[in-house]
Amino acid sequence: MPEHEIIAPVDLTVPGGRLNKHAIGWSRHLWHNTDRIGRGLYGWGRNKRWEYWGIVTPTHIIGITVSSLDYASLNQLWVLDRTTLMPIDETVITPLSGAVTLPGTLRAGPTTARTKTLTIDIDEVGGGTNIRAVTPRVSLDLVALRPAHHEALGVVVPWSYRLFQYTVKDVALRVRGSVTVDGVDYDVSAADSWAVLDHGRGRWPYRMTWNWGAGSGVVDGQTIGLQLGGKWTDGSGSTENALVVDGRLHKISEELEWDYDPTDFLSPWAIRGDGVNVIFTPFYDRVASSNAYVISSNTHQCFGHYSGTVTVTDTGADTHNDGDSDVEPIVVSVDGLVGWAEHVQNRW
Numbered sequence: 332m333p334e335h336e337i338i339a340p341v342d343l344t345v346p347g348g349r350l351n352k353h354a355i356g357w358s359r360h361l362w363h364n365t366d367r368i369g370r371g372l373y374g375w376g377r378n379k380r381w382e383y384w385g386i387v388t389p390t391h392i393i394g395i396t397v398s399s400l401d402y403a404s405l406n407q408l409w410v411l412d413r414t415t416l417m418p419i420d421e422t423v424i425t426p427l428s429g430a431v432t433l434p435g436t437l438r439a440g441p442t443t444a445r446t447k448t449l450t451i452d453i454d455e456v457g458g459g460t461n462i463r464a465v466t467p468r469v470s471l472d473l474v475a476l477r478p479a480h481h482e483a484l485g486v487v488v489p490w491s492y493r494l495f496q497y498t499v500k501d502v503a504l505r506v507r508g509s510v511t512v513d514g515v516d517y518d519v520s521a522a523d524s525w526a527v528l529d530h531g532r533g534r535w536p537y538r539m540t541w542n543w544g545a546g547s548g549v550v551d552g553q554t555i556g557l558q559l560g561g562k563w564t565d566g567s568g569s570t571e572n573a574l575v576v577d578g579r580l581h582k583i584s585e586e587l588e589w590d591y592d593p594t595d596f597l598s599p600w601a602i603r604g605d606g607v608n609v610i611f612t613p614f615y616d617r618v619a620s621s622n623a624y625v626i627s628s629n630t631h632q633c634f635g636h637y638s639g640t641v642t643v644t645d646t647g648a649d650t651h652n653d654g655d656s657d658v659e660p661i662v663v664s665v666d667g668l669v670g671w672a673e674h675v676q677n678r679w
Contacts (some may be wrong), residue, residue, distance in 0.1 A: 335356035338358070343497050349547070361436075364435075364436050366439075372678055376401050385527045386525070391413060401428065406449055436532075475506045485499045501527065505524065505525065535679065537679065541563035542673065543559070544602060547670055554578070559609075576663060585606065606643065609638065615635070617633070626678050634671075
């Protein structure tokens with residue numbers, strides 16, 4: 332499926348608020364300006380803005396969310412002890428979006444959440460992103476390290492010129508710092524801890540179902556990041572599938588088949604397509620369900636390990652070309668990558 336690579340600065344929307352047709356495509360660098368999302372009355376109620384960080388350490392799995400949905404903000408710090416598999420969840424939904432600050436464009440300013448039981452601060456620092464959060468039981472101070480050469484997948488998904496999404500999925504970032512849970516301190520070492528960013532700016536349909544999978548780790552001496560998506564992009568002409576090898580992004584322009592048992596999410600998942608043949612084996616299913624009037628969500632986010640291979644055929648270089656048939660395929664193992672695969676149904 333041909334996809335256009337964005338290689339120069341572009342505004343996501345035109346001045347009236349509709350999608351800029353020149354912004355449709357994918358990128359490996361932050362070329363999209365998304366400042367108009369959430370400003371003014373155009374599309375009010377459909378604007379969705381968020382920063383989600385998923386972090387995996389040898390001792391804990393951490394999810395941090397700061398989001399504005401126009402008529403509400405949803406903020407969360409979720410922590411799972413990997414030994415006991417006991418979670419701690421602090422989720423706060425507030426009317427409108429007064430509890431949060433989100434930059435118009437990624438890395439253009441701080442991200443904050445301020446509630447009675449949860450505070451979150453996300454700031455760009457030299458060499459990465461500083462992530463701090465405090466709840467009655469948990470506090471953390473982490474830095475997701477971003478080498479200068481590291482690339483991230485940016486994609487514009489156009490359902491229409493009124494409804495669309497710009498997402499950045501930044502995988503395989505090493506992370507260091509500290510986490511305190513119920514008064515016990517845990518060091519987080521960049522040698523074996525990983526962070527993934529899900530950045531979103533767009534205007535969404537009221538109902539949507541999606542799959543998202545991400546994995547990070549070292550395989551055969553290479554740092555590998557796996558990014559896979561499904562359902563929500565189907566038929567749009569865009570995909571959010573990619574493999575990152577030692578910081579270099581290889582786009583996968585194929586819609587993938589997700590095969591899993593919705594009655595047993597802890598059974599293995601198979602994700603396949605042209606060049607993609609991976610199995611995800613979960614060890615924990617985070618089940619979350621909410622219904623707050625106009626907003627509801629049903630989530631199964633399974634954590635586990637990936638195995639299998641991904642075959643890439645692109646050059647991994649900034650180019651106007653949509654692939655090169657003369658490039659020899661490269662088969663990359665994803666055996667042992669740690670991460671998650673999820674099934675989400677949202678009404679928002």
